Amino acid sequence: MTRWTTDARSRLERAAVDLYLERGYAETTVAALAERAGLTERTYFRHFPDKREVLFANEETLRAALAAAVAEAPDGDVRSLVRAGLDEVARRLQPRHAELVRRGPIVAGHPDLQERELIKLASWTTTLRDAVVARGVDEATAALAAAVGIAVLDVAARRWLAGTPDADLVAGLHDALAGAGDLLGA
Amino acid sequence: MTRWTTDARSRLERAAVDLYLERGYAETTVAALAERAGLTERTYFRHFPDKREVLFANEETLRAALAAAVAEAPDGDVRSLVRAGLDEVARRLQPRHAELVRRGPIVAGHPDLQERELIKLASWTTTLRDAVVARGVDEATAALAAAVGIAVLDVAARRWLAGTPDADLVAGLHDALAGAGDLLGA
DNA sequence: CGCACCGATGTCAGCGACTGACATCAGGGT
DNA sequence: ACCCTGATGTCAGTCGCTGACATCGGTGCG
Incomplete structure (x- = not known):
């Protein structure tokens, strides 16, 4: 009261x-x-x-969840660490499809808002990098893995938002990761 | 006169x-x-x-060069198309080491400026994607390759800026691309 | 029970980024 | 000579954002 x-x-x-x-x-x-x-x-x-920030208020929660997921991941391999983090974010994004679709056009229509969204993404990248480093991976490898990982997550998320609400983001993320592997590794 | x-x-x-x-x-x-x-x-x-824009005036030139390099690349393979674009940007960045080092601290110290830098990077991503699509690659593959490619270029460029002026950005880029391949493909 | 304190809000004044409208003025073409 | 064009100056105004101070209901303590 x-x-x-x-x-x-x-x-x-x-x-x-x-x-x-x-x-x-x-x-x-x-x-x-x-x-x-x-x-x-x-x-x-x-x-x-x-x-602008009023549209991005909850992103901080996701950032924290990303860090936590990496910190608590079982295996020590770089790939699985990054994947644990990305999966966690994807899982938490999944129920918010409707909300994000609603917010999408607003952000898309204004460079100012896109900039804010991009700096949030960038903060995820550094968060992920630092979390991976904290698990014993060397800085250079961690920075590369984090940057590529977040980039792939971003692509997967955009695809997911363009689709139906019940599409599986986690699955889409794994597809995108595999696709990126094919592109780079071949 | x-x-x-x-x-x-x-x-x-x-x-x-x-x-x-x-x-x-x-x-x-x-x-x-x-x-x-x-x-x-x-x-x-x-x-x-x-x-802010006064600090990013010439980026448009780079964007155009990126598109042109992809358009004129000899081979049709996605990887080589992206690589042709990234190489061209790296080549044009190489002589600007001093200028960029000077500008770096300014941008690093102000979120507003970082945002602007990020949206420039994002515009490179869409430019690269569109240029690759124009060469006959399907949209989804192109989007993924462009996002990952620009992310790797960004990492390589940051490393390069942290080093000596005569370090070879193109070589650093190739190293980073190989490193990313190892991370994803293993 | 009364009172002093706290914390979320309101009020006010002001700076600086940005914009639209209009004026100015040299140079170039007719 | 004359008009027109394009880069600049001037002016007024809106809006994002901030610091300083006032307000007032709730809370806890004596």
């Missing part, structure tokens, strides 16, 4: 997706967004550092 | 690097940058769409 509703943050997230879809991202003012959530512009900026 | 010096654009580019290094990116005002170049803030924005 607090004075303020405790879901300010999620109200802002919903208001953002709604308004960005209704009026477009560029045409939506942070003030308008906050008002839709029953808050002030200033309060918005206490929850999110800028106008 | 025009009324205005024709090198306004390059003056802005030099002023930007200088000031971003002297005072820092965030602390540098576009107005100050333009003044250093003997111009007005408004004029700056007629040459570059925003405060």
Whole structure:
């Protein structure tokens, strides 16, 4: 029983997706967004550092899960470490198909938002690299494996988002990894 | 003999690097940058769409060269097409080691600039993919090969920038490609 | 029970990135 | 000579974002 509703943050997230879809991202003012959530512009900026971040709030959770999965993976081989991490992310993405499909067009339509998405991906890459290094792999190998792994995950995820909601992302990821192996190894 | 010096654009580019290094990116005002170049803030924005782009002006040239290299590559195999593109970029990057090392810390210190750099990389990926598709490769394979190829190039380039100016980026790229093949194909 | 403190929010003023509209002015072509 | 073009300057305004300070219900402590 607090004075303020405790879901300010999620109200802002919903208001953002709604308004960005209704009026477009560029045409939506942070003030308008906050008002839709029953808050002030200033309060918005206490929850999110800028106008874009509201669309990427949960990515941090995925990053942590990625690191944890690598840390707890049973085997010490580079390939299986990376795969453990990627699989975990894929598993967690799977139930969010609808949400991501809804958010997709917003991001696709605005370079600013694409940039933000790309830097999240890049942070996954460094996270994955560091987690693999922590398991005893040398830096150079880890950096290469992480970069390639995340790149493949990205391709698989895009394919998955373009398909039906019940398509299996984990399976798609494995296909893509195999495909990449064919391309590079032949 | 025009009324205005024709090198306004390059003056802005030099002023930007200088000031971003002297005072820092965030602390540098576009107005100050333009003044250093003997111009007005408004004029700056007629040459570059925003405060960051001045640091990435020539990337477009590289993108075009990447597309051209793939289009003119002799062999039709996916691997050699991608490799032709990556090699061309690496070759053109080689002489720019000093410049890139100088620009590196600026970009590294500011997420905004990293984002811009990442979206340039992403545009290389789609360019490469489209160029490979134009050579008759199916879309899915091309997308995967382009994503992995650019990711490997990125890793190789970072390694190269961390080393001595005379290190061979093309050779480093080939090493990285081989390394990625080992990782995925084993 | 009262009170002092805390934490989420509101208010206000201000900076800087970016844009649209209009003015200026040398050079080039007619 | 004259008009037109293109790069620039000037001005006003919007919006993202921030620091400083005020507000006020809840919480815990005496």
